[in-house]
Amino acid sequence: MPDPTTPILTADGTPLKAKLAQTTRQLKWKAFLLTLPLVLFVVITFVLPIGQMLYRSVHNPAGSNVVPQFAEFIQEWDGQGLPDDKYVESFVKDLAVARKNREIGKTVGNLATRVNYEMPGSRSLITSTARKAAKITEGPYLDALIKINKKWENPAIWLTLQRVSKDYTLAFYLAATDMKYDETGKIVQADDLYQIYIPILLKTLWLSAVITVLCFILAYPVSYLLSTLPLRTSNLLMILVLLPFWTSLLVRTTAWIAMLQTEGIINDALVFLGAIDDDGRIQMIYNQTGTIISMVHILLPFMILPLFSVMKTIPPSYMRAAKSMGASTFYSFRRVYFPQTIPGIAAGTLLVFILAIGYYITPALVGGNDGLLISNLIADHIKKTLNWSLGAALGTILLVVVMVFYWIYNKLVGVDNLKFG
Amino acid sequence: MKLKLLISSMALSLGMGFAGSASAAGGEITVVSWGGAYTKSQVEAYHKPWIAKTGNKIKSEDYNGGIAEIKAMVEAGNVSWDIVDVELSDAIRACDEGLLETIDHSKLPPAKDGTPATEDFIEGTLYDCAVANIVWSTIFAYDKSKMPEGPKTMADFFDTKKFPGKRGLRKGAKVNLEFALMADGVAAKDVYSVMETEEGIDRAFKKLDTIKDDVVWWEAGAQPPQLLADGEVAMTTAYNGRIFNAVAGEDKPFEIVWDGQVWDLDLWVIPKGTKNKELAMDFLGFSTGTEPLAAQASWISYGPARKSSAPLVGNYATNEKIDMAPQMPTNPENLTNAVQNNFEFWADNADQLNERFNAWLAK
Numbered sequence: 132m133p134d135p136t137t138p139i140l141t142a143d144g145t146p147l148k149a150k151l152a153q154t155t156r157q158l159k160w161k162a163f164l165l166t167l168p169l170v171l172f173v174v175i176t177f178v179l180p181i182g183q184m185l186y187r188s189v190h191n192p193a194g195s196n197v198v199p200q201f202a203e204f205i206q207e208w209d210g211q212g213l214p215d216d217k218y219v220e221s222f223v224k225d226l227a228v229a230r231k232n233r234e235i236g237k238t239v240g241n242l243a244t245r246v247n248y249e250m251p252g253s254r255s256l257i258t259s260t261a262r263k264a265a266k267i268t269e270g271p272y273l274d275a276l277i278k279i280n281k282k283w284e285n286p287a288i289w290l291t292l293q294r295v296s297k298d299y300t301l302a303f304y305l306a307a308t309d310m311k312y313d314e315t316g317k318i319v320q321a322d323d324l325y326q327i328y329i330p331i332l333l334k335t336l337w338l339s340a341v342i343t344v345l346c347f348i349l350a351y352p353v354s355y356l357l358s359t360l361p362l363r364t365s366n367l368l369m370i371l372v373l374l375p376f377w378t379s380l381l382v383r384t385t386a387w388i389a390m391l392q393t394e395g396i397i398n399d400a401l402v403f404l405g406a407i408d409d410d411g412r413i414q415m416i417y418n419q420t421g422t423i424i425s426m427v428h429i430l431l432p433f434m435i436l437p438l439f440s441v442m443k444t445i446p447p448s449y450m451r452a453a454k455s456m457g458a459s460t461f462y463s464f465r466r467v468y469f470p471q472t473i474p475g476i477a478a479g480t481l482l483v484f485i486l487a488i489g490y491y492i493t494p495a496l497v498g499g500n501d502g503l504l505i506s507n508l509i510a511d512h513i514k515k516t517l518n519w520s521l522g523a524a525l526g527t528i529l530l531v532v533v534m535v536f537y538w539i540y541n542k543l544v545g546v547d548n549l550k551f552g
Numbered sequence: 553m554k555l556k557l558l559i560s561s562m563a564l565s566l567g568m569g570f571a572g573s574a575s576a577a578g579g580e581i582t583v584v585s586w587g588g589a590y591t592k593s594q595v596e597a598y599h600k601p602w603i604a605k606t607g608n609k610i611k612s613e614d615y616n617g618g619i620a621e622i623k624a625m626v627e628a629g630n631v632s633w634d635i636v637d638v639e640l641s642d643a644i645r646a647c648d649e650g651l652l653e654t655i656d657h658s659k660l661p662p663a664k665d666g667t668p669a670t671e672d673f674i675e676g677t678l679y680d681c682a683v684a685n686i687v688w689s690t691i692f693a694y695d696k697s698k699m700p701e702g703p704k705t706m707a708d709f710f711d712t713k714k715f716p717g718k719r720g721l722r723k724g725a726k727v728n729l730e731f732a733l734m735a736d737g738v739a740a741k742d743v744y745s746v747m748e749t750e751e752g753i754d755r756a757f758k759k760l761d762t763i764k765d766d767v768v769w770w771e772a773g774a775q776p777p778q779l780l781a782d783g784e785v786a787m788t789t790a791y792n793g794r795i796f797n798a799v800a801g802e803d804k805p806f807e808i809v810w811d812g813q814v815w816d817l818d819l820w821v822i823p824k825g826t827k828n829k830e831l832a833m834d835f836l837g838f839s840t841g842t843e844p845l846a847a848q849a850s851w852i853s854y855g856p857a858r859k860s861s862a863p864l865v866g867n868y869a870t871n872e873k874i875d876m877a878p879q880m881p882t883n884p885e886n887l888t889n890a891v892q893n894n895f896e897f898w899a900d901n902a903d904q905l906n907e908r909f910n911a912w913l914a915k
Contacts, residue, residue, distance in 0.1 A: 232650075233650045233654070233824075234650060235626060235627060235649070235650045235651065235824070236627075236650075237650070238648060238649055238650040239648060240645065240647070240648025240649035240650065241649055241650075243648060244645075244648075244649065247900065247903065248903065251900070251901055251903065251904035252900045252901055252904070253900070254899050254900045255896045255899060255900050258648055324757075324908055324911060324912070325904075325907055325908050325911055326911060327907060327910055327911035327914065330911075330914070331914060334914075393784075394782075499769075500769065500913045500914065501913075501914055503914065508910070511910075513620070514618075514620045515618055515620060515906075516902075516903055516906065517619065517620055517623055518903065
């Protein structure tokens with residue numbers, strides 16, 4: 132009988148336990164090395180950009196880049212009333228130096244832009260003052276600035292300067308949630324007239340939900356047909372589903388423009404049939420309706436395919452069995468068939484909903500004024516207003532919203548129940 | 553082996569010899585502008601003569617304004633645009649942010665009579681990083697054949713009772729607020745002082761509210777003449793040159809209303825870090841010379857930025873009967889109720905007002 136305290140040895144005399152651990156370690160390493168290309172790919176093309184986006188949404192060093200000494204010094208100021216002349220002196224001197232700097236990210240314009248985000252209307256205050264800053268050679272510096280422009284009398288501008296002198300800021304998240312710092316530096320709701328991001332985000336969620344439901348209603352019968360028809364007919368039907376799926380997104384969107392516009396095919400047909408008169412053409416595009424119609428069409432295959440793949444696996448004999456035991460068609464569908472399709476429904480709705488939340492090109496082309504989604508605003512800030520930090524903050528919020536939905540979804544349906552095919 | 557090496561190195565040195573001489577002529581620059589009739593006028597008046605004179609090539613690209621592309625290129629250190637036609641407020645902002653090369657005004661060619669460029673250019677058209685080429689204007693226009701008794705004033709544009717039909721407006725706050733205020737009875741000279749106040753902005757948006765449901769928004773300069781021609785709108789704001797082009801070049805029955813026009817400058821800028829800076833600078837100097845500027849004005853009704861070009865502006869290039877002078881935004885008769893776009897106001901307030909504009913639009 133072997134002694135339980137002496138370890139079992141392998142042929143070369145090492146303990147079996149250690150040998151086993153070593154082998155598994157080696158296998159794990161091999162497996163890891165195999166996935167390394169993918170891991171690197173994901174890190175470089177996905178994790179790093181998203182990390183950079185998160186970073187950019189809170190990190191905006193305009194202050195310490197442009198007026199470095201002042202940016203450090205002003206943090207000592209207690210923020211009461213107007214700052215002491217020693218702070219102003221360092222501001223004026225830094226500004227005079229910055230005026231000559233042409234390096235990207237470190238020019239007076241960069242500081243002016245940043246200040247202008249938080250205090251609209253103060254860009255020219257900074258740039259015009261910078262032009263004259265070198266001429267101010269002796270104190271009192273604050274009075275000299277006020278002589279250049281009355282706005283320097285306003286304590287709010289100094290509070291803003293103190294805030295933008297910090298490298299890390301929440302200002303862009305405030306802006307992205309329709310809030311701002313007020314004159315005294317307190318966080319308040321933005322004026323009603325400037326409320327835009329939260330309403331559009333809510334609208335995006337609402338429209339995505341509507342689109343998902345419509346997709347589901349349209350896709351369910353189609354998928355059922357696909358899975359039950361004889362092979363020849365179902366293949367043809369499948370091609371009809373896949374053909375648009377393979378067609379370029381832009382082509383499909385512009386096709387919808389041709390169909391739906393006021394001088395378009397549908398309106399022409401309705402006028403021809405006498406259903407509406409020529410002046411009463413229906414506005415179906417460049418608004419929410421247009422966005423919903425074309426997005427439902429474009430996202431439909433993402434609902435059909437997972438549904439189809441799940442339905443295909445359900446043997447028709449189940450329904451027959453239920454019916455033979457006396458269940459009505461509806462009852463057997465509800466109790467037998469439908470529950471078995473839930474993994475497909477779950478996958479389809481999740482896919483469509485998450486794709487819809489981030490949709491960009493289609494609403495940009497057919498959304499007009501009230502069919503725009505949050506991603507269009509993000510694009511606007513990246514491409515037009517150049518407020519990349521605000522764009523990044525909005526993007527981060529969108530990412531968080533999607534993750535929250537995924538989490539809720541996981542709680543409700545269970546991600547393990549998903550079946551994509 | 554040795555022989556092969558020798559031949560290839562010879563070929564190489566020969567090739568380099570060619571390349572060396574090619575840099576003087578045979579270089580290529582990318583010139584970016586607003587497309588359509590406007591780019592065509594530049595191709596005729598600037599590109600072709602410059603190509604003929606220097607032997608270099610030009611790649612012409614179109615864009616819709618703004619400095620996003622320039623910023624992205626410069627920050628990524630991969631500048632493929634060599635010279636860009638931009639609006640004043642964008643030129644100032646891009647220059648402030650260090651995205652543009654500074655331009656030595658002394659290198660610009662003098663006028664024929666020897667007047668240095670700095671005195672020949674109209675006041676307020678030369679900047680550290682930008683040189684103006686033309687004065688253009690946003691006006692509104694309508695189709696005469698559909699509206700014989702057409703609108704006369706900016707107030708008429710906002711009067712959908714008197715003049716029913718859709719209106720075309722550029723999507724954005726700029727210029728629309730100015731128009732709204734003038735339509736609401738603000739004198740041209742007071743427009744920007746009214747806009748400095750919150751009440752003034754409220755007033756402008758309130759006026760825009762009155763036509764909001766009738767507006768078709770456009771973004772590219774080529775759209776408004778198309779909207780008018782298609783009958784999508786009864787009247788539309790537009791860049792004056794585009795409407796002129798549709799009238800003179802395509803015989804469209806459009807009429808420009810100059811009342812309340814907002815005029816502005818277009819300027820050449822050179823993005824920082826372009827590899828063809830010398831060539832771009834050469835093109836900039838050439839194209840803003842007295843004659844090319846005057847020549848451009850014979851292709852499109854935008855006023856030249858040089859004083860010495862004005863007397864040379866003659867008739868429309870493809871139709872001798874059309875005198876260009878009365879078509880210019882700067883023609884005294886057209887200036888009776890006009891505003892110059894206040895670039896400083898827009899540099900300060902564009903972000904905020906566009907946000908409000910977007911919120912307004914989405915409601």
